[in-house]
Amino acid sequence: MTNFNWLLDGSIVGLYLLVTMAAGLYVRKYVGKVDDFLVAGREMNVYLGIASLAATEFGIVTCMYTAEAGYKYGFAGATPGIAMALSMLVIGYTGFCIKPLRDSGVITIPQLIESRFGPRIRWAAGVVIVLGGLLNMGVFLRIGGQFLVQVIGLKVTSFDLWGFQIGYLEAMMTVLLLAVAAYTILGGMLSVLITDFLQFVVMSVGLIAVTVLILVYVGWDKIVATVDANYGAGGFNPFVHPDLGWQYVLFQVLLNFAAVLTWQTTIARVLAAKDSMTGQRIYVRTSFFFVCRFLIPGIWGMAALATLGQVTNTLDAMPAFLSSFVPAGLMGLCIAAMLAADMSTDSSYMLTWGSVIYNDIMAPFRKTAWSEKKGILINRMIVGLIGVFLLFYGLWYPLEGDVWTYLGITGTIYLASISVLLISACYWKRANSWGAAGSIILAAAIPVMFLILEKTPGTRDLAKAIGPYYSGIAAYAASGLAMVVFSLLKPRNGGNV
Amino acid sequence: MKYFWLILTIAAVVWYTLVTTYVAYKGVDDIRGMLRRLAG
Numbered sequence: 001m002t003n004f005n006w007l008l009d010g011s012i013v014g015l016y017l018l019v020t021m022a023a024g025l026y027v028r029k030y031v032g033k034v035d036d037f038l039v040a041g042r043e044m045n046v047y048l049g050i051a052s053l054a055a056t057e058f059g060i061v062t063c064m065y066t067a068e069a070g071y072k073y074g075f076a077g078a079t080p081g082i083a084m085a086l087s088m089l090v091i092g093y094t095g096f097c098i099k100p101l102r103d104s105g106v107i108t109i110p111q112l113i114e115s116r117f118g119p120r121i122r123w124a125a126g127v128v129i130v131l132g133g134l135l136n137m138g139v140f141l142r143i144g145g146q147f148l149v150q151v152i153g154l155k156v157t158s159f160d161l162w163g164f165q166i167g168y169l170e171a172m173m174t175v176l177l178l179a180v181a182a183y184t185i186l187g188g189m190l191s192v193l194i195t196d197f198l199q200f201v202v203m204s205v206g207l208i209a210v211t212v213l214i215l216v217y218v219g220w221d222k223i224v225a226t227v228d229a230n231y232g233a234g235g236f237n238p239f240v241h242p243d244l245g246w247q248y249v250l251f252q253v254l255l256n257f258a259a260v261l262t263w264q265t266t267i268a269r270v271l272a273a274k275d276s277m278t279g280q281r282i283y284v285r286t287s288f289f290f291v292c293r294f295l296i297p298g299i300w301g302m303a304a305l306a307t308l309g310q311v312t313n314t315l316d317a318m319p320a321f322l323s324s325f326v327p328a329g330l331m332g333l334c335i336a337a338m339l340a341a342d343m344s345t346d347s348s349y350m351l352t353w354g355s356v357i358y359n360d361i362m363a364p365f366r367k368t369a370w371s372e373k374k375g376i377l378i379n380r381m382i383v384g385l386i387g388v389f390l391l392f393y394g395l396w397y398p399l400e401g402d403v404w405t406y407l408g409i410t411g412t413i414y415l416a417s418i419s420v421l422l423i424s425a426c427y428w429k430r431a432n433s434w435g436a437a438g439s440i441i442l443a444a445a446i447p448v449m450f451l452i453l454e455k456t457p458g459t460r461d462l463a464k465a466i467g468p469y470y471s472g473i474a475a476y477a478a479s480g481l482a483m484v485v486f487s488l489l490k491p492r493n494g495g496n497v
Numbered sequence: 498m499k500y501f502w503l504i505l506t507i508a509a510v511v512w513y514t515l516v517t518t519y520v521a522y523k524g525v526d527d528i529r530g531m532l533r534r535l536a537g
Contacts, residue, residue: 046527047519047520047523047524047526047527048524048527048528048531049527050516050520050524051520051524075502078502193528193531194528197524197528200517200520200521200524201517201520201521204513204517205517207513208510208513208514208517211510212510215510220503220506224499224502236499236501236502285516288508288509288512289513289516291505291508291509292509292512292513295505295506295509296509296510296513299506
């Protein structure tokens, strides 16, 4: 039984959607150049950057997988948040890679890679970034729709529209996508930044309110006792958890360090900043948010465990708990907060992967420079096509295992190689195109092979025996090794790829 | 370890509340400035 009240909560959600859409569409008139569309004319300041970075990297999918991690592993499930916060703090404080990247004035990472490794490597880097990014984002819409259907408490699965049976989940996914696509296609990064700001405020108020409610009514002692009873010491320490261990912690450190350096949606905030110092400040001041990002929904997941006990589908535990725990009125704020979180993430991701397709994959096929007007039109078409892809992939792809692991493995397809390429481009003079090519091929092959092994019935047990953490660590190790070995093998003069 | 997570949880809720309030206040100026420069 859900506490969602269509009149009270529905009005709150409707008002939020109306204000967001109006703000997103209003600023489209400021878009005059491709630079305005892709990086907001590089005019973003610190506080808008903090709001945008936090809103972008927290979607419904984030809330679902972090809550699932809390439900399945207790407090130990929040380890990735600590790894990411420390990575962002160190990189922001030192300017490691992000300072030379922003100072170079590029729009995307492959653009910088071209200056060291040539146009072919730039194109290949663009392809793996888009492949990893779109596979990663492919599950966002479905999980967002799943959350909303569960929390609103729609018991029936479909409704009749002009003789067609339409599933509520599919309808939710489509409406979510259309709302986000409308302002992203028209206003690009400018609309994304303005709506991100509004969404950050709404999302944060909702997250804090629900968390305080849980800590007051479920209680800290009950949450801790539940984690202790279900997982023992492993619920508080990832090193002694039977399903996690040192390989989990090492994979999280590698994954999150690489993500802070090269995850294009994160780095886009540095590239849209006024200068490299502003970009570094955004990183330093947003870093602790990534602890909150894992710990706060993790507590929601642990509260679900304390209230509902063990359930079959761990991903649905948190929304099922919220639907009966959060009272009417606050439920509207909670759903508006989650919609805000999801819309800001989807819009940024669509724009970002679109910018790589436009800037790095299509670049070699341009015979002459495109006009600003044509460039903006093509970018808008790419964002629209990405939206269509997301809808169909989300409907078709059967998700297995926990969501965070799927995101980690698909993200590794590009993070393992692009992080090595970026570090080498910035700091290793001997790095060259042979090393870059070897790094890209090996780093993409290992996670793709793991996903294939996992999906093939005959090899599923083998994939389970290897596990996602060893597979992920292998991808990073192989990528670094390939860069060193192949770079040293290439003759100092000649030997083009 | 339980006290570590207790301290981290309190820090997360307090920090998040303060940052949200401050960013909501200062972010409006950032947006005005950005739109003014873009329209300039």
